[in-house]
Amino acid sequence: MRATLKKRVLFLGLPAAAALAGLVFAGRAEAATINKTVCVRNVTKTLSGTNVNFWGFTEGCMGMGAGLVPGPVVEMGEGDTLNLTLNVMMAPEEAAPYNGHTIHLHGLDVPQAEDGVPETGASVSGDTYTFTAKPGWAGSYIYHCHVHTVKHLEMGMYASLIIRPKDANGNFLKQITSTAATAYDYVQNYLISTVDPGYHTATGDSTVFADYNPLYFLIEGKEGKSKTAPAVTLAAATGKKVALRLIGLHSVNARFTLRDSNGSAKSFTIHTRDGRSLPAPETVSSVSISPGQRYDILFTLPSTSGTWYPQVEFQDLWNGNTYTGGTVYGKITF
Amino acid sequence: MFPPNAPTIDRTLFVRFVLLLLLLVPPLSSEAASKNYSLYIATGSVTITASPVTGNGAATIPSWGYTDVAGGPGKVPGPILTAREGDAVSVTVVNNDSRSHNFVVKRVTTDTSAIPAGGTKTYTFTAPAAGAYVYYDSLAGNVNREMGLYGIFIVEPADGSLSAWAGGPAYTSAVSWVVSEMDKPRWNDVASSGGTVNTSVYKPNYFLMNGMNGFQAMGDANTSIMGRVGDVALVRLVNAGQYSHSLHFHGNHYRLIDEDGVRLASFKELDIVNVPPLGTVMVLFELNQPGVYPMHIHTAQMETGNGVYLNGVAAMIAIEP
Numbered sequence: 001m002r003a004t005l006k007k008r009v010l011f012l013g014l015p016a017a018a019a020l021a022g023l024v025f026a027g028r029a030e031a032a033t034i035n036k037t038v039c040v041r042n043v044t045k046t047l048s049g050t051n052v053n054f055w056g057f058t059e060g061c062m063g064m065g066a067g068l069v070p071g072p073v074v075e076m077g078e079g080d081t082l083n084l085t086l087n088v089m090m091a092p093e094e095a096a097p098y099n100g101h102t103i104h105l106h107g108l109d110v111p112q113a114e115d116g117v118p119e120t121g122a123s124v125s126g127d128t129y130t131f132t133a134k135p136g137w138a139g140s141y142i143y144h145c146h147v148h149t150v151k152h153l154e155m156g157m158y159a160s161l162i163i164r165p166k167d168a169n170g171n172f173l174k175q176i177t178s179t180a181a182t183a184y185d186y187v188q189n190y191l192i193s194t195v196d197p198g199y200h201t202a203t204g205d206s207t208v209f210a211d212y213n214p215l216y217f218l219i220e221g222k223e224g225k226s227k228t229a230p231a232v233t234l235a236a237a238t239g240k241k242v243a244l245r246l247i248g249l250h251s252v253n254a255r256f257t258l259r260d261s262n263g264s265a266k267s268f269t270i271h272t273r274d275g276r277s278l279p280a281p282e283t284v285s286s287v288s289i290s291p292g293q294r295y296d297i298l299f300t301l302p303s304t305s306g307t308w309y310p311q312v313e314f315q316d317l318w319n320g321n322t323y324t325g326g327t328v329y330g331k332i333t334f
Numbered sequence: 335m336f337p338p339n340a341p342t343i344d345r346t347l348f349v350r351f352v353l354l355l356l357l358l359v360p361p362l363s364s365e366a367a368s369k370n371y372s373l374y375i376a377t378g379s380v381t382i383t384a385s386p387v388t389g390n391g392a393a394t395i396p397s398w399g400y401t402d403v404a405g406g407p408g409k410v411p412g413p414i415l416t417a418r419e420g421d422a423v424s425v426t427v428v429n430n431d432s433r434s435h436n437f438v439v440k441r442v443t444t445d446t447s448a449i450p451a452g453g454t455k456t457y458t459f460t461a462p463a464a465g466a467y468v469y470y471d472s473l474a475g476n477v478n479r480e481m482g483l484y485g486i487f488i489v490e491p492a493d494g495s496l497s498a499w500a501g502g503p504a505y506t507s508a509v510s511w512v513v514s515e516m517d518k519p520r521w522n523d524v525a526s527s528g529g530t531v532n533t534s535v536y537k538p539n540y541f542l543m544n545g546m547n548g549f550q551a552m553g554d555a556n557t558s559i560m561g562r563v564g565d566v567a568l569v570r571l572v573n574a575g576q577y578s579h580s581l582h583f584h585g586n587h588y589r590l591i592d593e594d595g596v597r598l599a600s601f602k603e604l605d606i607v608n609v610p611p612l613g614t615v616m617v618l619f620e621l622n623q624p625g626v627y628p629m630h631i632h633t634a635q636m637e638t639g640n641g642v643y644l645n646g647v648a649a650m651i652a653i654e655p
């Protein structure tokens with residue numbers, strides 16, 4: 001499959017195609033073209049007192065600043081075109097054949113030339129990845145590296161990509177989709193991931209990668225092991241609507257619940273899954289998130305003040321037991 | 335199939351050719367038939383091939399399996415069993431192994447009693463609602479299943495039409511995917527040599543698609559989704575393993591039409607299907623743009639075969655214009 005790298009030559013016409021796509025949409029007031037460039041840099045995170053090295057995407061390409069985990073959020077409207085450029089200059093990397101990096105637009109159904117998969121011809125030396133968000137695609141996606149993903153995802157090479165509905169003037173609507181029932185007052189990303197430090201030092205084809213033993217559990221790249229030290233916080237007004245985007249970059253099972261200060265589960269409504277509206281919204285009191293899945297959920301805060309704790313329990317793939325330290329909290333005060 | 339722009343095809347001749355083909359196809363029949371299978375339980379092995387990228391990862395895993403070849407080694411997974419809805423199905427299971435085994439079709443059969451070493455048992459049942467079913471050996475905790483004793487049972491609509499069920503969504507081609515795992519050092523090596531598996535520890539290091547490592551599966555015509563733009567592939571998927579398998583499609587979303595035999599009233603459009611242990615699903619994948627795309631598991635270690643990248647659960651999607 002590596003032999004197909006020769007195909008790289010075929011894709012040199014890409015920037016021209018991207019420019020053409022930009023022209024087609026330039027005539028429509030509501031469609032924008034978004035150009036963004038990201039690089040890859042080392043970053044050390046201190047997790048439960050231990051330093052772990054990550055590779056993070058960052059827009060700060062002018063020096064050796066730290067990468068971000070998760071990487072910079074890409075936000076675009078339905079109808080908009082994204083030109084996402086990966087610059088691999090000065091990027092930390094593995095030895096061949098797992099050298100270099102790519103970007104895979106996870107869930108965006110791009111053609112092969114934009115798919116970022118080295119084994120089907122993607123360059124690992126940097127490229128521009130282009131697509132136009134179709135109507136009906138409002139929801140949550142991911143962009144991540146697709147080189148030796150067992151390691152590179154674990155190293156933190158992932159970020160949220162959000163597609164938003166727009167009004168006739170081209171402004172973002174504060175809704176999950178173009179359906180008015182998905183309107184929110186507040187929105188937050190809950191990108192969830194897990195960390196096995198052994199995967200951060202192993203490289204190449206190593207038996208380390210056959211056995212996943214996560215020690216750290218993250219929402220938006222942060223530990224939040226207790227209600228008093230949550231990973232993510234939101235200060236909201238009573239009676240308002242909150243949308244959360246649950247984005248799975250972990251490698252175990254996970255279960256999301258929303259609980260009040262007494263621990264009672266509160267129901268919420270799933271409007272989109274994997275970037276598509278469900279045929280009918282589903283109101284539930286918990287949802288399991290599997291690796292790669294995304295859910296956009298909505299709930300209304302009570303009319304009297306209080307605190308709710310959105311939380312994710314990370315569970316063993318085999319017996320479903322929640323890992324020690326595997327419950328990560330968010331916090332919403334209202 | 336002719337390329338759409340082939341200039342040399344005489345259209346009249348082409349129409350005649352198609353009409354001739356139609357005459358040759360027997361008319362659809364709704365009459366229930368009987369389907370008889372013989373399965374033999376035997377030891378065998380699963381061959382893991384090396385990564386062509388790095389040359390790493392070749393291995394042989396001792397296994398137990400069902401086979402349709404009398405006297406042959408066990409196959410992993412066992413043979414694909416097929417029937418049409420309403421057919422009278424008879425499966426005669428011959429236990430050629432030295433241990434007790436059985437044969438259970440989840441959601442179909444209820445007899446879980448053992449077939450002793452050297453014994454034979456015949457299971458008869460009526461083919462249930464069109465869909466995907468998993469058959470397996472339910473004995474010895476999960477050890478017999480983990481060793482490779484499982485397979486898929488496919489039920490087609492009674493009229494034999496290319497639809498997921500009578501009056502259900504139509505497709506142009508179908509593939510079946512049996513996903514699973516094996517813990518070679520702690521389960522397969524121990525059980526195959528007569529030892530007692532410590533079933534309180536399960537750390538599988540091989541993750542299989544249709545009994546194959548990733549590089550074999552990606553090159554396997556029966557596992558790949560192949561066709562032309564406009565085709566619709568039906569995937570009948572069973573998880574015979576003990577881990578959930580979270581599978582991600584590149585190139586297009588798919589439609590979830592059936593989960594564990596429950597037909598969805600309206601089909602969800604998704605790009606990840608998460609199948610729990612002994613779960614079954616049916617999905618429709620529309621081939622809507624040319625290219626070659628992977629379908630792969632999104633769980634880190636399950637993308638590998640004992641740590642060798644891309645040798646875990648994967649398949650290819652190849653779409654011609």
Ligand SMILES: [Cu+2]
Nearest residue numbers: 101145147152
């Ligand atoms: Cu990478």
Ligand SMILES: [Cu+2]
Nearest residue numbers: 106144292582
């Ligand atoms: Cu992905």
